[in-house]
Amino acid sequence: MPTITELRVNGNKVPLNTDAERSLLEVLREDLDLTGTKYGCGAGDCSACTVLVDGTPTRSCITSVGSVASKEITTIEALAKNGTLHPVQEAFLKENAFQCGYCIPGMIMGLVGLLDKKPVPTDAEILSRMDRHLCRCCGYPSIVKAIRRAAAQARS
Ligand code: FES
Ligand code: FES
The missing domain is CATH 3.10.20.30 (Beta-grasp domain)
Incomplete structure (x- = not known):
């Protein structure tokens, strides 16, 4: 083996x-x-x-x-460095994008991977990357806001 x-x-x-x-x-x-x-x-x-x-x-x-x-x-x-959260983590916190939170680490890693490669992603690229992530709590409205916030930060 x-x-x-x-x-x-x-x-x-x-x-x-x-x-x-x-x-x-x-x-x-x-x-x-x-x-x-x-x-x-x-x-x-x-x-x-x-x-x-x-x-x-x-x-x-x-x-x-x-x-x-x-x-x-x-x-x-x-992701967090010296006690400071990664901007994508901050975006999820600011939008309170958690219910049970179980899906969130995977969502954050997916979004970090996208933004690292594509700092200014199109909406289609964000959708294509993030539609692979499921949330059993159906917390999608706040999750989408967090994704938009993180993407806007990356764009600025
Ligand atoms: S636990 Fe890996 S894709 Fe669901
Ligand atoms: S917040 Fe519960 S699975 Fe997404």
Whole structure:
């Protein structure tokens, strides 16, 4: 059984000794205690488990840890710097875009990934990126406001 011995997560090289076929989500949550990344559907349908892999939003539940062993993984835990929230986190807070909050880390990582690559996204690009994210609480009105706020900040 192939194993991996190291993962690059949030700027650190983390030693591991685990089955390369395990999901990235399982390793992040259960081995590395990075529980900000959420388990929603476990089947690639909701995007609650989104992290950045070399800067690209990626559903970690359907990504084997072996396939990303040489890549840089960024989770929600790495967004705030020196006690200051990332602007996208701030936008969600300002718009009070939370009910249970379970979908929000994945939404934030998806939006951060988009804005990092495309600081001035079109509405169509925002929609195309964010329509992969499901909110079981149907908190979409405030989530859309937060996305608009974050995109407007990026544009300015
Ligand atoms: S938990 Fe990964 S897509 Fe739903
Ligand atoms: S706020 Fe509850 S799932 Fe989105």
